[in-house]
Amino acid sequence: MPKAIVIGAGIAGIASAIRLSVKGYQVDVFEASSKPGGKLGEIKMNGFRFDTGPSLFTMPQYVDELFTLAGKNPKDYFDYIKLKEVCRYFYEDGLRLTAKSNIDLFVQEIEEKTNSTANEVHHFLQKSATIYEVTHQVFLERTLHKLKSYLHWDTLKSVFRFLQIDPFRSQAKANQRFFKDERIAQLFNRYATYNGSDPYQAPATLNVIPHFEYHFGAFLPKNGMYGIVTALVKLAEELGIKFHYNQKAEEILYTNGSKSKIEGVKVYDKIYKAEVVVSNLDIWFTYKNLLKGIDAPKKLLSQERSSSALIFYWGMDGNYSDLGLHNIFFTKDYKNEFNAIWKEKTICDDPTVYLNITAKHIRGESPNDSENWFVMINVPANNGQNWDLLIKEARKNIIKKISRILNRNIEKEIVCEQILDPRTIESKTGSYQGSLYGNSSNNQFAAFLRHPNFSSKIDGLYFCGGSVHPGGGIPLALLSAKIIDDNLPA
Numbered sequence: 001m002p003k004a005i006v007i008g009a010g011i012a013g014i015a016s017a018i019r020l021s022v023k024g025y026q027v028d029v030f031e032a033s034s035k036p037g038g039k040l041g042e043i044k045m046n047g048f049r050f051d052t053g054p055s056l057f058t059m060p061q062y063v064d065e066l067f068t069l070a071g072k073n074p075k076d077y078f079d080y081i082k083l084k085e086v087c088r089y090f091y092e093d094g095l096r097l098t099a100k101s102n103i104d105l106f107v108q109e110i111e112e113k114t115n116s117t118a119n120e121v122h123h124f125l126q127k128s129a130t131i132y133e134v135t136h137q138v139f140l141e142r143t144l145h146k147l148k149s150y151l152h153w154d155t156l157k158s159v160f161r162f163l164q165i166d167p168f169r170s171q172a173k174a175n176q177r178f179f180k181d182e183r184i185a186q187l188f189n190r191y192a193t194y195n196g197s198d199p200y201q202a203p204a205t206l207n208v209i210p211h212f213e214y215h216f217g218a219f220l221p222k223n224g225m226y227g228i229v230t231a232l233v234k235l236a237e238e239l240g241i242k243f244h245y246n247q248k249a250e251e252i253l254y255t256n257g258s259k260s261k262i263e264g265v266k267v268y269d270k271i272y273k274a275e276v277v278v279s280n281l282d283i284w285f286t287y288k289n290l291l292k293g294i295d296a297p298k299k300l301l302s303q304e305r306s307s308s309a310l311i312f313y314w315g316m317d318g319n320y321s322d323l324g325l326h327n328i329f330f331t332k333d334y335k336n337e338f339n340a341i342w343k344e345k346t347i348c349d350d351p352t353v354y355l356n357i358t359a360k361h362i363r364g365e366s367p368n369d370s371e372n373w374f375v376m377i378n379v380p381a382n383n384g385q386n387w388d389l390l391i392k393e394a395r396k397n398i399i400k401k402i403s404r405i406l407n408r409n410i411e412k413e414i415v416c417e418q419i420l421d422p423r424t425i426e427s428k429t430g431s432y433q434g435s436l437y438g439n440s441s442n443n444q445f446a447a448f449l450r451h452p453n454f455s456s457k458i459d460g461l462y463f464c465g466g467s468v469h470p471g472g473g474i475p476l477a478l479l480s481a482k483i484i485d486d487n488l489p490a
Helices: 011-022 061-069 103-113 118-140 153-160 171-178 182-195 204-216 226-238 283-290 334-342 387-406 422-429 474-487
Strands: 003-007 026-030 042-045 048-051 080-082 085-090 096-100 219-221 242-244 249-254 260-267 270-273 276-279 308-316 326-329 353-356 371-379 414-420 461-463
Touching (some): 003 011, 011 026, 011 061, 011 226, 011 276, 042 308, 048 308, 048 371, 061 474, 096 103, 103 118, 118 171, 118 204, 171 204, 182 204, 226 242, 249 283, 260 276, 276 283, 308 422, 326 387, 334 371, 353 387, 414 422, 461 474
Parallel strands (some): 085 326, 276 461
Antiparallel strands (some): 042 048, 080 219, 308 371, 308 414, 326 353
């Protein structure tokens, strides 16, 4: 039986391990930390449970597919609900909107409460669907780095329809044209942050992202987001995949010659042989720390990194009926917020705040009459800023903002707290500079500039996860594993 090694037990690494096992490989996974999941982790404190990373679940079929490939019924391992409500939006001028999964109800509310119309929203979502139709098979589900990908009729059709993906104007500029009400343009501009980018720089192609929510739906795993990890690890272990925790890979080994070939991995001076190695580690650290003697692709690794996050995990003594599972408290000046992040490399004094409360749907996530708050703002990647000072100021501004909009003093109800910032994101998850999605997409050619899912210099070496093609977030990370699967030798 051929052997395969996966470095890193993030969601893409686990998915790659499962796919390799189904293909007939004996698979070992080496994880530097004590638990699987990477950014998709969890925290427990004072009777509260928090998902530490991604909190929105879309495209669940990509998770279900892994169980189906292994001949299992996904429902025996993993279940989720489709949300009737996608998100609640709060504005400083008093406007409140609830994005229902029933798009007709949502657009009706927009038309009733704002200067934008139902036709504007429907027109926008049709454009979002068109971008998805043009891009999903060609740009998301296949490698962009092999000729065979371009020898498909659907690829040629997509090439001819390239201008329909709106690549040559910014997302913000496009949405300014779509919507009369700048608050609705702001609502849809925020989707650039789903891959750590700036809507005032990133191409309007990112308007594909709302299609994932409003067409396919938003979901919640019944055991929380970390339930995705525990279900997939259970499946992997049943398939015979071995997980080695607290085992940090030191070097990827390969033969030298005109065409190098993978040999295995060194972990704490012990050598593990393999025909295939998949790195789920950030591509920057893969080259810098694991691939000795291989020239790193300097241009690729020097590209602008995506934004990071500052997250407060707050156990709250009290219930908040105004809030749902997903909540957004918008800044008054969106452009100023992104200028602070991308140009000044700092945090503005009025950041947009994302608030997730899984206790709204899942019993046992918090003690009675309390809630588990995941409070996040977008921040720049770590470039040596004074984070202790920035965190102190941001915490104060976030508390003031939420308290002002809800007309309730929230600070006195915080009973416990943990904090995750760009420094700890890097140290805990191996993401260079704490960036959440590898490189940013503040460039119309960003999709073509991500590192491929295979090595052109070493046979048998592959790469998965959010820092390589096709990008960050759970659906794309899972697709990176699928692309590797499709490109393994028969």
